[in-house]
Amino acid sequence: MTSSWLNGRPCDGLPVHDRGLAYGDGLFETIRVAGGQARLLDRHLQRLSNGCRRLAIPMDTDDLRNELTRFFQVLGQGVAKLIITRGTGQRGYALPEPCQPQRLLLGSPLPAYPPQNALSGIRLFPCETRLAEQPRLAGIKHLNRLEQVLARAEWRDPVYAEGLMRDMSGRVVEGVFSNLFMVVDGELRTASLVRCGVAGVMRGEIMVRASQHGLAVVEGDISYVELLQADEVFLCNSLYGIWPVTGLAERVWPVGPLTRKLQAVVADLLSDS
Amino acid sequence: MTSSWLNGRPCDGLPVHDRGLAYGDGLFETIRVAGGQARLLDRHLQRLSNGCRRLAIPMDTDDLRNELTRFFQVLGQGVAKLIITRGTGQRGYALPEPCQPQRLLLGSPLPAYPPQNALSGIRLFPCETRLAEQPRLAGIKHLNRLEQVLARAEWRDPVYAEGLMRDMSGRVVEGVFSNLFMVVDGELRTASLVRCGVAGVMRGEIMVRASQHGLAVVEGDISYVELLQADEVFLCNSLYGIWPVTGLAERVWPVGPLTRKLQAVVADLLSDS
Numbered sequence: 001m002t003s004s005w006l007n008g009r010p011c012d013g014l015p016v017h018d019r020g021l022a023y024g025d026g027l028f029e030t031i032r033v034a035g036g037q038a039r040l041l042d043r044h045l046q047r048l049s050n051g052c053r054r055l056a057i058p059m060d061t062d063d064l065r066n067e068l069t070r071f072f073q074v075l076g077q078g079v080a081k082l083i084i085t086r087g088t089g090q091r092g093y094a095l096p097e098p099c100q101p102q103r104l105l106l107g108s109p110l111p112a113y114p115p116q117n118a119l120s121g122i123r124l125f126p127c128e129t130r131l132a133e134q135p136r137l138a139g140i141k142h143l144n145r146l147e148q149v150l151a152r153a154e155w156r157d158p159v160y161a162e163g164l165m166r167d168m169s170g171r172v173v174e175g176v177f178s179n180l181f182m183v184v185d186g187e188l189r190t191a192s193l194v195r196c197g198v199a200g201v202m203r204g205e206i207m208v209r210a211s212q213h214g215l216a217v218v219e220g221d222i223s224y225v226e227l228l229q230a231d232e233v234f235l236c237n238s239l240y241g242i243w244p245v246t247g248l249a250e251r252v253w254p255v256g257p258l259t260r261k262l263q264a265v266v267a268d269l270l271s272d273s
Numbered sequence: 274m275t276s277s278w279l280n281g282r283p284c285d286g287l288p289v290h291d292r293g294l295a296y297g298d299g300l301f302e303t304i305r306v307a308g309g310q311a312r313l314l315d316r317h318l319q320r321l322s323n324g325c326r327r328l329a330i331p332m333d334t335d336d337l338r339n340e341l342t343r344f345f346q347v348l349g350q351g352v353a354k355l356i357i358t359r360g361t362g363q364r365g366y367a368l369p370e371p372c373q374p375q376r377l378l379l380g381s382p383l384p385a386y387p388p389q390n391a392l393s394g395i396r397l398f399p400c401e402t403r404l405a406e407q408p409r410l411a412g413i414k415h416l417n418r419l420e421q422v423l424a425r426a427e428w429r430d431p432v433y434a435e436g437l438m439r440d441m442s443g444r445v446v447e448g449v450f451s452n453l454f455m456v457v458d459g460e461l462r463t464a465s466l467v468r469c470g471v472a473g474v475m476r477g478e479i480m481v482r483a484s485q486h487g488l489a490v491v492e493g494d495i496s497y498v499e500l501l502q503a504d505e506v507f508l509c510n511s512l513y514g515i516w517p518v519t520g521l522a523e524r525v526w527p528v529g530p531l532t533r534k535l536q537a538v539v540a541d542l543l544s545d546s
Contacts, residue, residue, distance in 0.1 A: 016287055021287060021356065079364070083295070091352070108364055145296035145298070152367050152368070176366055
């Protein structure tokens with residue numbers, strides 16, 4: 001279950017001069033695997049491909065897909081974390097020529113989240129650490145994640161299952177490892193990710209499926225006050241699906257009907273087979 | 274010359290689950306070594322220690338100093354790159370407990386910069402990539418360096434030896450791998466690094482030595498227009514010392530007298546013995 005492959009072969013370590021370590025010069029995906037197959041693989045590869053294009057990291061998606069298929073079969077069930085780095089290079093920030101990107105695949109069991117999170121909802125910790133606004137890196141899942149590390153270190157009380165992250169202007173963006181939706185007057189709203197944040201694959205899937213079920217979905221700026229006044233709030237990611245938010249600061253929500261409906265709409269993505 | 278040590282022992286690779294790779298969860302220093310000894314070691318260790326404190330990475334400076342001393346002796350001459358990561362942990366952003374930081378030491382030759390850079394000055398490329406404003410990470414030399422990678426990728430013409438980086442509000446901050454000073458009416462000015470930027474050890478040393486030589490030194494905000502109107506401009510880092518800036522966009526400067534004076538003031542830090 002804890003196999004590690006570097007460029008398709010079992011490995012223990014990454015070369016010490018890799019730019020993934022030196023600069024966080026790369027991207028990653030954490031993919032849910034069940035029955036030897038990946039969930040939402042096309043969305044993961046699409047985001048990765050977009051990230052590679054924006055960071056100018058060359059990538060052959062077809063080769064990668066073959067390697068992933070083999071890895072998923074070996075893993076069977078769990079989480080496949082894929083890291084793509086720009087590889088090693090001469091000293092300094094200039095892009096190496098030629099560039100030989102490295103593909104690292106790490107298998108692990110599914111995280112053991114309490115089932116109550118999805119059933120009864122979770123409390124959200126209001127993080128003080130803000131997301132810096134950097135349009136050139138917004139949306140992609142790159143390896144520069146110190147803001148998430150700092151935010152997650154703000155609380156240890158397990159009563160909080162996730163933390164809320166806002167940007168430097170105070171806008172609501174996402175969770176530390178989740179995206180966020182709110183329901184206002186029957187409409188589904190999620191933060192625009194043009195300045196910061198990660199465009200989660202489950203977020204993308206929920207937006208499409210919600211539309212297919214006749215729900216209006218709006219991407220835009222969300223203030224903290226708007227969030228507190230929302231009818232329903234929930235978090236999502238590709239590993240756990242959807243968690244209703246039932247508490248944030250002084251605000252308490254019941255688990256809302258649209259949240260329950262959307263949990264049912266994505267349930268197939270979380271099955272074990 | 275290209276030796277690599279992990280926690281004091283020769284190594285080829287870093288464990289694949291290290292958070293330095295996963296999140297850029299760590300810090301680094303690039304130290305000039307000559308005659309088996311480091312230049313500005315106290316400043317490097319002070320910045321590193323400050324970074325560790327701000328990221329909550331435990332570090333024993335005394336142990337590290339002993340290991341470094343041995344490494345510098347083996348290296349003799351060149352650049353010692355020290356990377357401190359938070360080490361491996363369970364999946365997810367939460368800080369691992371216990372935390373076992375990793376110390377990676379990489380030796381390399383001194384970069385072969387053209388001697389003309391210091392003698393005749395350099396042209397500065399005005400990068401479009403902006404530095405995001407993140408006070409919690411400002412000043413320290415952490416492993417989240419994608420902005421520098423993107424900025425350095427903006428030009429390939431070797432007529433530009435460095436690039437100018439501004440913040441999201443357009444303020445002048447630093448070079449891609451250097452700090453920046455300007456001279457205005459006999460006064461030395463450098464950007465405040467409370468929002469973004471790296472507090473270089475050569476920058477710190479120049480500020481102290483300039484003061485000792487009777488020069489007024491001011492840290493504050495610098496606009497692009499102020500930079501273009503400056504009497505002198507120069508860059509610095511701990512590997513190359515001081516490079517006069519003689520060109521930026523349409524502006525041309527001669528190598529200024531205070532720049533020349535300061536080059537002499539720090540010359541001992543660049544000698545080979």
